[in-house]
Amino acid sequence: MGTRDCQHICDESSPAVGEAGKTGEWRDSFPVIDQEKCLPARQNKPSCFLCWLYCPDAVVSRTIPIRIDMEYCKGCGICAQICPVHAISMANEAGFCRDKTD
Amino acid sequence: MPNGYVLFEGDYAMKTTAVNITEKEYLLPGNRTCPGCALSLAYRYILKALEGQVIVTVPASCLTVLHGMYPVTSVTVPCVNTPFATTAASATGLVAGLKALGKEGLTVLAVAGDGGTHDIGIQALSAAAERQTDFLYICYDNEGYMNTGNQRSGSTPLGAISGTTPIVGKQQNQKDIAAIMEAHGIPYVATANASYPLDLYEKVRKAKMIRGTRFIHVFVPCSPGWGFPFSETIKIGRLAVETGWVILYEVEDGVFRLTSASESIAEKSNLKPLREYLVEQGRFKNITEEQIGILQRWVNARWKRCLDRAGDSQS
């Protein structure tokens, strides 16, 4: 079980999702989207997408409705903070809703 | 294509928004940065603006961590990691190598932290700028050596607690790296802030089209280093601009212009007191009233200088 099959003579790395593993496991709370409130879903046309814009980890999709890749969402809560209509709230991993902060 | 949905086509007349900005990502999910990392956010837009047509060089820093660990990287652009002091020299080598081989059309992008820029890398950076090296240098500033666990840097503010200013806080204020770089007479200098990703994006787009040394300073709040909850990253970055701690501007061929939020704050003359920004952060918990006064005067003086310059370039 050596590394001779690896042809690298120096460290050459290739891109892949999840380099640090399933970063969703780091979360202590997770974003919950209320599609009733979310602007693109409500208007059924591309608009707002601020949560997509501000997510540091690029795990929000710019789609209608928006989706969050929970495998990698680190639960930072920026999307909930940034949403102009409070359509995202953070729930802790035990399932309780945390108070939203503005 | 749904109504009102316009793709960005490099048309500056059209305002870039969250709806029309390029969707393509060059930073992959599952990277190693902390939750709510403003560097990660800023880097997303830097790479978007360059449309992946880059070779990046990165020194030891949180960005090294973001780029990943062999044999996997979280970034879909080519990158050369380089020793801490050598970012701008490494970029010079990339530029020279591409030129020697007759390869055109790629931006050489150097991205380093404040430690790698204000401190250990300033010699190489200054020299590369003086040689008019054709590259874009972006300093992301989290005001400390975060990769090594948050020690003071030349960019740590007066009064801030860090690993090497642990009890009384730092006794000196930060240096103005954008002003230092402007003094090199380079064609483009700008400041930006991760909390204003579209402004950052526009500046990188503009810098991309300019030849010669281009420098952008990007302010990136750092939750573990500064002591605020990571959900507040955007808020802290905005407060920095709203209080004048960070001023968003660009200097193109010597012409100064306020941009984005700083421009509208100037119009409305509604700068907030710096205290509002400081009290949100654990690192300033031991700051004295006297130090707050010194910082406020520093901010006021710089703000006035910027207003004067903005007025000068308009008249």
Next chain:
Amino acid sequence: MNKKIARKADTWILDGNRAAAQGAKLSRVQVIAAYPITPQSPVTERLSEFVEKRELDAQYIAVESEHSALAVCTSASMVGARTFTATSSHGLAYMHEMLHWAAGARLPVVLACVNRAIGAPWNVLNDQQDSVSQRDTGWIQVYARNNQEILDSIIQAYRIAESIYVPVMVCYDGYVLSHTEMPVDVPSQEAVDRFLPRYKPHTILDPANPKNYNLVTLANPRINAEGVLCHGYMELRYLLQEALQNSRETIVKVGQEFGELFGRSYASMFWEDRLDDADVVIVAMGSLAMEAIVAADMLREGGHKVGVLGLRVFRPFPKAELARALEKSRLVVIFDKNISYGLEGATCSEIKSALYGSPARAVIRDFIVGLGGRDVKAREMADAVKRSLLSVNEGDLNREYAEWICAI
């Protein structure tokens, strides 16, 4: 043309620095980054001149430090350019971090080191402390005895470096060679082109196939996205060591081919002079090996069977060949222009370790000479050998430390 370069057929009169610059030019280097330091400065000036006169199609980067010089070279090399730098003494010390980096990233940079003493105190004259102190950075180190060897070694250095992806340092003595004119055969560009193919990098810097280099590497092997088990840090270090271990084959082969094309063979790791019947062997590295031949002549006149072994390649260190070459000698007298403080000269330590476990049973004497430009005369070397012989005959076999030839 510069008056100092008088041209007779293909033989030019060149000092060592000009020979080095010519070697780089003939190798068609594409990116040069260097910072002036005595006695290397003329190399930077000559190369700038070649580039400005468009005699050489290269990017000359006038960097602000040696650290940056090598950083420019490593990154340019990653893009796929052939790179060259030159330095001395404090400049080489200043490069230390980048020396490790270039070798660690397996970049075939070629560096000319004009050997000079290191401060404090300031001294611009010759010894070999600078490059010997860098022996553990993963670079191949070649030492030239004269200006012809400087030029030839630089051309060969690219062949070697680019075929095994290990950087090469070509070292030559400051002033003794750098500023001393000698006749040098300058090969034609066509001949060098035939000898030296284009550089093919092992690195890929292409947005269409984005690779990252020199990322943080873990202690243990790690699986990539395709499921291949990739190296850990230690495996990468092993590969560098393996490359250096195996490089002697490449070095000798390249040296032999060079000989076939240019009539000067370098098909050995060290130079031998009258070793066949010698029971006393003088060992020296660089230009000192030439002085040693004069000393051997003197000793032979006095009836001593003395030979000379001139170390050419210091890294990789030719252990096995050396042990074989010194097998029959009774006494080996080493002259070191460097000192590993607290022990002895570096070449002495290396030779002792080469002989350990071999059939060679020679007594070893080490003399520290020529530090900071102190003149080393053949007469002094001959006397040192005679003194050594005398003491050995009196049964004084082992010395704890080296002897210094100085006025203390």
